[in-house]
Amino acid sequence: MTLKTREDYRAALAALRPNIFKFDRPVADVTADPLTRRSVESHCRAYDGAHDPALRDLFTCRSPLSGDVVHRWNSLSFSPEALVANARLKRELYRQTGTCTGAACVGWNGINTLWAVTHEVDQSLGTGYQGRLRDWALQAESRGWMVAGALTDAKGDRSRPPSQQPAHYLRVVGETAEGIVVRGYKVMIAGVAACHEILVLPGAALREADHDHAVAFALPRDADGLTVVEARRPSDGRELEDHPDVPATGITQAFLIFNDVVVPRERVFLCREHRFTANLIRYFTANYRACIGACVAGQGDVMAGAAVLMARANGLSSRVFRDKLVEMAVNNETTYALGIGAITLGERHPSGVWLADSLTAHVNKVQVSRLPYETKRLCQEIGGGIAETGCLPSAADLASPVYGHALREALTAAVPGEVRARAARLVEWLTIGAGVPGCMHGGGSPDGARLIVRALTPFDGYANLASALAGIDSPVPEPEEG
Ligand SMILES: Cc1cc2nc3c(=O)[nH]c(=O)nc-3n(C[C@H](O)[C@H](O)[C@H](O)COP(=O)(O)OP(=O)(O)OC[C@H]3O[C@@H](n4cnc5c(N)ncnc54)[C@H](O)[C@@H]3O)c2cc1C
The missing domain is CATH 1.20.140.10 (Butyryl-CoA Dehydrogenase, subunit A, domain 3)
Structure with a gap:
């Protein structure tokens, strides 16, 4: 059966390699550690929704890929109704949790974005990216994954492009027989402690000189070479203890450090095709x-x-x-x-x-x-x-x-x-x-x-409309610059 329960979800998270850190200490089990368990509880409520008769039509849907009933947050949105349901689900999840469930949100949007972009790249260059994405998306559906979405690069000096400061943008640094090797950072990523997988996309429209940064892929959260550092939250002092000052739900935001991570080829959905990043x-x-x-x-x-x-x-x-x-x-x-x-x-x-x-x-x-x-x-x-x-x-x-x-x-x-x-x-x-x-x-x-x-x-078109209404039949040009 495709639909997972909160218990299935928590068991899968607890089995991941502990590569998450906060306050300079590892988080052994995200489902139990006070630093992360509230974020996990928020996402648990999405699984609860899938089994609640009042909510299941919103939290689940029939997959256009497999025809199975799946958790909606992994599905492709092929109709306006499906995208409206995405919006409605987000409102409902906030009502249930009072906070952001990033791993049921950004990755979902990333899957849909990449579905369109891989189509364009494949049509234009004869690549086979969409087939790979389909295979991975089917796994996401059947395993009921939570998928965080990582676009935001460290960016460095905001006035300079990635090619002038490559260390500040995630990039491809090599290839192996198995796949590609990536290095760098993604920052401020929501819900990583509560996800099974991370979908990584470029965070900007890139030029040819930046082509090494034009990369999209999916990785398990505990991939070798990936270190996750969770950000400090204003309520941390209270979240560390088990008292009623804060709700049982919460959110995490993470910095991701990719230290020459090997991404298997079948999980790469864009590699150096900078033209498609806009x-x-x-x-x-x-x-x-x-x-x-x-x-x-x-x-x-x-x-x-x-x-x-x-x-x-x-x-x-x-x-x-x-x-x-x-x-x-x-x-x-x-x-x-x-x-x-x-x-x-x-x-x-x-x-x-x-x-x-x-x-x-x-x-x-x-x-x-x-x-x-x-x-x-x-x-x-x-x-x-x-x-x-x-x-x-x-x-x-x-x-x-x-x-x-x-x-x-x-x-x-x-x-x-x-x-x-x-x-x-x-x-x-x-x-x-x-x-x-x-x-x-x-x-x-x-x-x-x-x-x-x-x-x-x-x-300009509106100025022409206004001219016509005002009965002006001579041009009113923009003054010369400078
Ligand atoms: C709560 C929260 C959740 C988030 N979750 C995610 C997530 O799950 N995944 C993810 O990928 N990202 C996530 N982000 C990151 C978010 O996408 C970025 O914060 C956002 O894109 C802005 O980037 P920045 O913070 O680097 O701001 P900056 O780029 O530093 O911008 C700061 C200000 O400078 C302006 N500015 C920047 N560059 C220029 C320029 N060249 N010229 C003129 N003005 C400029 C901006 O308009 C802005 O006003 C999250 C952020 C928050 C706050």
């Missing part, structure tokens, strides 16, 4: 930035809920904050609906994959870098100072046999102090970033999205 970035960002509106909407749903809880815990009817709550809902539905709009306005790539409309998707990315921050602000405003960072004593202090009773009394309002403290800590966790990463740079910077909006918006 489309790769175009397809990846269109679909990713369409769907990310649903992620932040789910995050906002939980924030609206946490704000209602805080109002009530403080003894106030949530109706007092009706306007602010409505504002939060408007923000959530705006990014969600913009994403769905981008998908609806999209088109089918000749490979079969559905691609969202770039202009609308990038407009969504710009909104995603703004509206959730306003939602967070409103959540904190409703919650009061106790829900902002740094004002609430720890759970350990609330439980102190010496002064805990006094703290709990001091915190008591319409509900017992411990209950109010839990709601307040959730607001802090949701809004300060310990549970939910920022929405600013995930999926690329907003200025990058603005560049695309500028490129795809026909301002």
Whole structure:
């Protein structure tokens, strides 16, 4: 049977080689270590969804490749409905976890992007990349993998291309009888501690001089030569201990160090074909930035809920904050609906994959870098100072046999102090970033999205329309530069 349970998933993760480090120590078992187990729990909830009668239609689908019922996050999206389901699944997962499940997200988008790009490379150069991708994607489906997606390079000096600073971009450094050898870094990769496999793609459109960096492949998370260093999170102090200050869910972000890793040929999906990387970035960002509106909407749903809880815990009817709550809902539905709009306005790539409309998707990315921050602000405003960072004593202090009773009394309002403290800590966790990463740079910077909006918006054509409406029949040219 293709569908896996949380138990299957945890067993498969526990069997991986321990190549993850944090605080300069190895993580022996990601499912048990306090540093990683919350991220694993978040992803477990995706498997739970596949077996929940209320959610299974969303969390599973029939694979266009095999015809089997599979976990949706491994599937190819061959229709607008399938891509809308991707967005809906992301919103639901945020509702279930309050945070990002990166290994059920970025790799999925990578598979779909590569399906389109390998089609183009094969058509143009007679290569056989899509067959290899198909074989690997079928394994991902049948084994029910979680797949992290790694695009972001270290980049070094942002004003210089990879060829002028090759160490800062992952690159091909050699070939063996078995495959290719890669060296370098990918950074800030979500959900690596919770994944079975990592799908690696170029993070930029590349020129001929950069062709060694034009490489895409899949590797097991515990591949020889790969070291994973997990980033420190703002809530780490609390996550190390087992007390109720943070939810059972969480996220990890990793730096990946590839030290001459050999990638078997059958797992290589692009190698030095730099010409195709511009489309790769175009397809990846269109679909990713369409769907990310649903992620932040789910995050906002939980924030609206946490704000209602805080109002009530403080003894106030949530109706007092009706306007602010409505504002939060408007923000959530705006990014969600913009994403769905981008998908609806999209088109089918000749490979079969559905691609969202770039202009609308990038407009969504710009909104995603703004509206959730306003939602967070409103959540904190409703919650009061106790829900902002740094004002609430720890759970350990609330439980102190010496002064805990006094703290709990001091915190008591319409509900017992411990209950109010839990709601307040959730607001802090949701809004300060310990549970939910920022929405600013995930999926690329907003200025990058603005560049695309500028490129795809026909301002000259609009000026002609305006001229016609104004009854101007002589040219109004752009002034000479300089
Ligand atoms: C929560 C989170 C999750 C993430 N998950 C993943 C993941 O799973 N996989 C993955 O591959 N990546 C992931 N990332 C990384 C993300 O894709 C990058 O952060 C993003 O692409 C921006 O790159 P950067 O951080 O290097 O920013 P920078 O490139 O340093 O950009 C910083 C600022 O400088 C501007 N800038 C950069 N270069 C130029 C230039 N040449 N000219 C003018 N302005 C410039 C940018 O627009 C931006 O405003 C994640 C990031 C976050 C925050």
